Amino acid sequence: MKSLKKWKWTNLYLIFVFIMLYVPIAYLIFYSFSAGDTMSNFHGFTWTHYQELFADTRMIQIVVDTLMLALLASLIATIVGTLGALAISRTSRPVVKNSILSLNNILMVSPDVIIGASFLIFFTALHIPLGFLSVLLSHIAFSIPIVVLMVLPRLQEMSNTMLDAARDLGSTNLQVLTRVIMPFITPGILSGFFMAFTYSLDDFAVTFFVTGNGFETLSVEIYARARQGISLEINALSGVMFLFSLVLVVGYYFIQRGTKSHKAKLKAKGAVTNEATH
Amino acid sequence: MKKTTNMAFYVPYILWILLFVIAPMLLIVYQSFFNIEGQFTFSNYATYFHSSTYIMMTINSVWYAFLITALTLVISYPAAYLLHYAKHKELWLLLIILPTWINLLLKAYAFIGIFSQDGGINTFLQMMGLGTHQFLFTDFSFIFVASYIEIPFMILPIFNGIEELNEGLVNASRDLGAKWWQTFTRVILPLTMSGVKSGVQAVFIPSLSLFMLTRLIGGNRVITLGTAIEEHFLTTMNWGMGSTIGVILIIAMVVIMFLTGERKKKGGRRA
Numbered sequence A: 001m002k003s004l005k006k007w008k009w010t011n012l013y014l015i016f017v018f019i020m021l022y023v024p025i026a027y028l029i030f031y032s033f034s035a036g037d038t039m040s041n042f043h044g045f046t047w048t049h050y051q052e053l054f055a056d057t058r059m060i061q062i063v064v065d066t067l068m069l070a071l072l073a074s075l076i077a078t079i080v081g082t083l084g085a086l087a088i089s090r091t092s093r094p095v096v097k098n099s100i101l102s103l104n105n106i107l108m109v110s111p112d113v114i115i116g117a118s119f120l121i122f123f124t125a126l127h128i129p130l131g132f133l134s135v136l137l138s139h140i141a142f143s144i145p146i147v148v149l150m151v152l153p154r155l156q157e158m159s160n161t162m163l164d165a166a167r168d169l170g171s172t173n174l175q176v177l178t179r180v181i182m183p184f185i186t187p188g189i190l191s192g193f194f195m196a197f198t199y200s201l202d203d204f205a206v207t208f209f210v211t212g213n214g215f216e217t218l219s220v221e222i223y224a225r226a227r228q229g230i231s232l233e234i235n236a237l238s239g240v241m242f243l244f245s246l247v248l249v250v251g252y253y254f255i256q257r258g259t260k261s262h263k264a265k266l267k268a269k270g271a272v273t274n275e276a277t278h
Numbered sequence B: 001m002k003k004t005t006n007m008a009f010y011v012p013y014i015l016w017i018l019l020f021v022i023a024p025m026l027l028i029v030y031q032s033f034f035n036i037e038g039q040f041t042f043s044n045y046a047t048y049f050h051s052s053t054y055i056m057m058t059i060n061s062v063w064y065a066f067l068i069t070a071l072t073l074v075i076s077y078p079a080a081y082l083l084h085y086a087k088h089k090e091l092w093l094l095l096i097i098l099p100t101w102i103n104l105l106l107k108a109y110a111f112i113g114i115f116s117q118d119g120g121i122n123t124f125l126q127m128m129g130l131g132t133h134q135f136l137f138t139d140f141s142f143i144f145v146a147s148y149i150e151i152p153f154m155i156l157p158i159f160n161g162i163e164e165l166n167e168g169l170v171n172a173s174r175d176l177g178a179k180w181w182q183t184f185t186r187v188i189l190p191l192t193m194s195g196v197k198s199g200v201q202a203v204f205i206p207s208l209s210l211f212m213l214t215r216l217i218g219g220n221r222v223i224t225l226g227t228a229i230e231e232h233f234l235t236t237m238n239w240g241m242g243s244t245i246g247v248i249l250i251i252a253m254v255v256i257m258f259l260t261g262e263r264k265k266k267g268g269r270r271a
Helices: A005-033 A048-055 A056-089 A093-111 A112-125 A130-155 A159-170 A173-202 A205-210 A218-228 A232-258 A260-278 B004-029 B043-050 B050-086 B089-101 B104-115 B119-127 B141-163 B167-175 B182-190 B193-207 B210-218 B225-235 B239-259
Strands: none
Touching: A005 A173, A005 A232, A005 B004, A005 B089, A005 B141, A048 A056, A048 A232, A056 A093, A056 A130, A056 A173, A056 A218, A056 B004, A093 B004, A112 A130, A112 A205, A112 B004, A112 B089, A112 B225, A112 B239, A130 A173, A130 B004, A159 A173, A173 A232, A205 A218, A205 B210, A205 B225, A218 A232, A218 B104, A218 B210, A232 B043, A232 B089, A232 B104, A232 B193, A260 B193, B004 B239, B043 B050, B043 B239, B050 B089, B050 B141, B050 B193, B050 B225, B050 B239, B089 B104, B089 B141, B104 B210, B141 B193, B141 B210, B167 B182, B182 B193, B193 B239, B210 B225
16 A cells, blocks of 8 residues: 555645636636626625626527527437447447448548538538528537447347347247337436437537537537627636536436446546537 | 347438438539639639648647647656555545536636636736736747646546546556666556557547637637638638648648557547
């Protein structure tokens, strides 16, 4: 074991990194309670900016739109992604399987601007109007691969003996799917849905490219306002969103807990966050 | 029966691959051969390779991405290493992950406040008697904020790499008389290299394209490949040139992925 002194040192560095990560967020939320109108010189405590935020019907509308979009996009992405994972797991030739997986991962590693720009060309070529539909299609598209990556490991963990047993006992293919496979991969599907949801909520760059003028999401709105300068209403919004993120993280933690082994859990978290804001 | 259900699984997913993975990539390459008037031409590439502005911008962008990656790596490796040995590492890990769930633009916006003329940093410097400095809209602030945003994405893959390390090998190396840095450079580092590579990949590629940060924090002083693409697509409407730079960015991405290789061996580890 480590000596007491060393143990302290390690914690000191971690605490330093931890402070680095949280200071900007704390700063943001701290000034949401300031009576002034810039992020300097705290002018005394007030709830004004939160009242402003909740009275801002345009902002509320955008929040509702963003949440609806995220729900719809992640729901559809989860269905298509799960079917995709089932398809991949049924593919027996390794060459085909690997090429499909590589294609699957293209959208995960591509920079957002490339996805945004290429989708913009794509929608324009097909004469799809820029607005809600184009944003929805894009969000579905870039969320599908993460769903596949969340569901596929569960499918691969599933032992064939279970399927054989079900078939020997006279199940039809459909019954095998709904009674055996689906319950087993449900945790993966839930994680996938959850990830797709946060991808959609967090996305800025792709939406910015394909949205045109008609439809706005929260990220696009924050960008537009931040370019105009500081408004403490945005700080208040950060406070609300931080609470919301906390709820999401705790929610995700409980989805993960108990459904996976300790190690798999850590890995999944890695996978989760690796792409979360990209 | 089996055949038809199989088809039902494949169709939506294959359609997605064709329409949203293959078609857009082909379209961006196709578009790069057209000028602003819509005529087929190689002139975009000619302009790109003959213009010192474009070449310098690309070199700059790669250089910034390199600096951001190096800075995050230097901060993240020790953090990931210590995290592995820390008590309550589950909790620590969760705390490192949490900031990534905050909207990227809000984090950038926070730095507009912190770096501004009378913001947190300058107030602090003044208290120390060091006077105020211009932070916002400098190269420094861009690199700092980008590194801040990318740190968790570097810590996690490295942490996963270290978790997979067989503790027995470290002990064996110590028992055989290796000094701590020998153990580190000969055993720990090579065995955690795959984590480092995934981390570099996860940070370098996005760093080439963070156009919103260059706009908000870099104040148009810093121009990355991403900024140039955004400019050409959404401001000057020269999609051909934008696509050409896009193709360059895709090539840069493929090179990085090739250099940091072997990424898909452990499916799902790095999403």
